[in-house]
Each structure stands twice: as C-alpha cells, then as structure tokens.
Amino acid sequence: MKLAAHESDCGDCPIRHNAVCARCDSDELDTLERIKFYRTFKSGETICWAGDEMSFVGSVVRGAASISQTMEDGRKQMVGLLLSSDFIGRPGRETSPYDTVAVSEVVLCCFRRKPFEQLMQRTPHIGQRLLDMTLDELDAAREWMLILGRKTAREKIASLFAILARREAAMDLGTFEGTIIIDLPLTREAMADYLGLTLETVSRQISALKRDKVIVLDGKRRIEVPDMELLQRETGDDIDGGVIA
Amino acid sequence: MKLAAHESDCGDCPIRHNAVCARCDSDELDTLERIKFYRTFKSGETICWAGDEMSFVGSVVRGAASISQTMEDGRKQMVGLLLSSDFIGRPGRETSPYDTVAVSEVVLCCFRRKPFEQLMQRTPHIGQRLLDMTLDELDAAREWMLILGRKTAREKIASLFAILARREAAMDLGTFEGTIIIDLPLTREAMADYLGLTLETVSRQISALKRDKVIVLDGKRRIEVPDMELLQRETGDDIDGGVIA
C-alpha cells in the first residue's frame, strides 16, 4: 500500500479524532502538520530495538505493531499491541526498554522527539490527550494482566478475539448481518507471545473453539464470530459489558 | 498510627517530591493545601469497590493498597500495587472498574475529584506530573505482564521480592550491612493474587528459596536478602539492571 497524497493533510487523516492530536484546534494542528513526517514499515520490520535511542514519537495510522520483551533464554512476552491511532514512544525518555515490531505493514505519523516535547510544553491539549490515552493503555494492560494471570488457555484465546472484535467494531467496519469478521493481524506465534502460551496450545484451542462452533475459520487468518455473546461467555468475563463498563 | 499535626503541612510531607504534587511551586501547593483532606483506612478495608463512584482522588502517604479484579467464579488478579506517593483514582472517569483495598494501614491525601479536575486544567504542572507517573505505572504493568506470562513460580516470587526491595531501597531505609530487609506488606494470598499463583505454590517457593539460602525469614512477614545479586539472578531477568535500565 502506498501513501495517498491526501494523507499528508491532517484534516483528512483517518485517525484525526482518535490520535494524540484529537483535541488540537486548527492552529495547533497547523503546528503539528509542519513538523510531522510519515514512515512505513514492512511486516516483520523492527521499528525500535530495546535499548536503542528513540529519535521520534508518533501515531499508528494504519497497521499493527507489537511491543515486547525477551528474556535471555528466549522466552518472549508481548506487552502492548498498537493499532491505528495508538501512540508510539514516550516523551521524556530517550530509549525504549522494549522491542517494537511491525506485525503487518505499518504507516506511522512521526514527530522528532525533541521538538514534540517542546511543543507539548506549549500545547496543553496534547499533554491532556496523551494522559487520557496513557490511562486507557494502563486499563488495557490491567485487563491483560487478568488474562495472563488467571485465565485458562481457552479463555485467553476467546478474550483475544473479543478484544480484537471490539476494536474492529469501534473502528466501524467488520460486521455483516450480525456476524463479526476479524482479520487477524497476528500469527499463531504472535498470539502465543501475547497470551503467555505456546503456539501449539494456541493452535489447539483455536481448533477447539472451531469444533464447538464459537468461531468459523475462513482461511488461517480470518475469523468469523457468528454470535458475539457466545464468544463473550467463553472469555470468562462478566456478561454485562464487563471490565471497563 | 495517628496523623501527626505537622502532616497537614505540605512542606513537611514525606511524599512531597514524589507524588502528583512534585512539580508544583509554592503557589500551586497552597491551592492544593486548601482543598486537600486526609483519610485513613485500616488494613483490609476497601477504599473503593469496582463500579462505585469515586468521589475523590489522592496520593498514598503511608501504607500499601492493592488494585484488583475478580471474576464471577472468584478467581482474582491483582493489577496494581500502590505504595507511598502513588496516585489513586483517574481524573475524568467517575467510576473505577477495580476494587481498591488497603493491604496495610493506609493514609491518603485526598482531593475531591471535581475540584481536582478543574485545578488540573489550570495547573499544567499537575497534569505533566500525572502523565509521567502514569507512564511509569504503565512500564511497571508491562514488567508485571512478563512476570505473569512467562516466568516460573520460583522466578515470580524472586521478582516480587526484587521489586519490593528496589522500592524500599529507593525510599531510603531497609539496608543493613549489605543485607536488604523487606517488610512484606502482603499475605501469602495477596502475593498469590499478585503473581497469578495459588497461595500453596507461593508458600512452597518461599520455602524453597529459604532452603537454597537466597532469602532468610525473620518471622512470616520479614525477609532478609543477604545477596541482592543472587536474588536478581533468580528472577530470570538480565543481570545488568534489566528491564528499565
């Protein structure tokens, strides 16, 4: 996918109202517009290695990226999944302690870190929005901790699908006659890293959910959810909207 | 423990330079001083139930509190551990999706939520500090996710002790001739909820670490770490400072 010309105009940006710039007025947007630049990463490409200096921060315009930690012996845990409108990088810190990797083709809207930090001082709207987004990410991390610490393998898989379904639904597309369709941005291995499982267990549980007609597979990477409530019950969460009510 | 009179003066506050007010100048501090009030919770007392309205936000002055989620069938996961200077509550949200419980006697420095939110609009220093603290909490949550998702029971226990030791060391006290002393604010059950284990497994692994001379027990709740590096090795993390370098 190439970058369409109009994507350089913030007014037409698909994540205009969800990203870190959401609360900016048109003056502030102009300022951002002047210092932003786009970068594209191919699937599998590393956006930032753990320990490296982060020269820029930015928003995910399209695609998905993972944040993960690896232990010396190779055990790996994904600790963040960045989808469109999510923010990459941390103002006020030079290096990231995590690997950030594109799990599909990713388009970023970037700002060099230093100018962005200065701009934040002068533009409270950015800092406020970033605080809200960070608090949301913290909530997501906490939901994730419950998944990692207490759920069974089957519940973990169901929870992952439910989270992705919610995000796809929020971004508008993906429902058809009550059936929700999820295009998995993740390989089985990436799902395992997300959920604290092995890829074999992921595979087995997906097969089990298919056998029990909770999901329907269309190829390896497309999943149909005919009955969202049924999937929701498999997550082990409360029925009534659940965690973040 | 009763509240000493001088604790009502922000200038003498033990968490003055670490809490949400850390960056405030003396004018801003005066404003905060006028609307703050103290509350004390006994060990085991609930500070806020999941779903209840949070009428206030505030800082932990002394003691420890846990944030946790419970599933319908009783499975429980701690998703946050609040120690002195940590912030409780979320500006801009009326209810908390988590239970917040005092795990030891807790003293809070509180602000009613609405006035605090208004103050935040006018006082960028507060929002900036809160953003930094939230980003730190997010980092801690991510470290925790690695623990929950990928570490063995033994590594989990060692990691918990290492985290507590680091925090005790940062708050100054607790070292004596190279031996670090940790006063556990947590019961075995609370540790289990923290680490995604059962209390029996926690108990067995603590016994094992004791048997292997990584730790020395002084009663049930006080732990001595004669060799911090040895403990660090048991966590499974990189030796060189590790995750958040």
Next chain:
DNA sequence: CGGGCGATTGACGTTCCTCAAGCCCCGTGG
C-alpha cells in the same frame, strides 16, 4: 483453653509445555 487465621506440607490430578511428525499453501527453480 479454644478458636480462628495465616501458613506449611503432602498426595494426587489437571493443564499446559515439550518434542516430534506431518500437513497445507505458496513461491522458486529445474
């Protein structure tokens, strides 16, 4: 002394991991 709570320890069972074989799909090269 008795009761209760927290903690420890043991025996046994379940879940998930490990190791291994083989499948499906697709692109490459003979």
Next chain:
DNA sequence: CCACGGGGCTTGAGGAACGTCAATCGCCCG
C-alpha cells in the same frame, strides 16, 4: 509442469509444573 523447500499451522504422545484437596502447625487473641 512438477519437484522442492520453507514457513506457518495442526495434531499427537508423554512429561513437568502448578493447581486442588486435605491435614497439620503455629501464633495471636479472646
């Protein structure tokens, strides 16, 4: 055209780690 190879995925057999259930202990406090 088909053989080949590789990556991603599936499936099976066996084993290790942790959970479950239960008995017991120590300590504090009434």
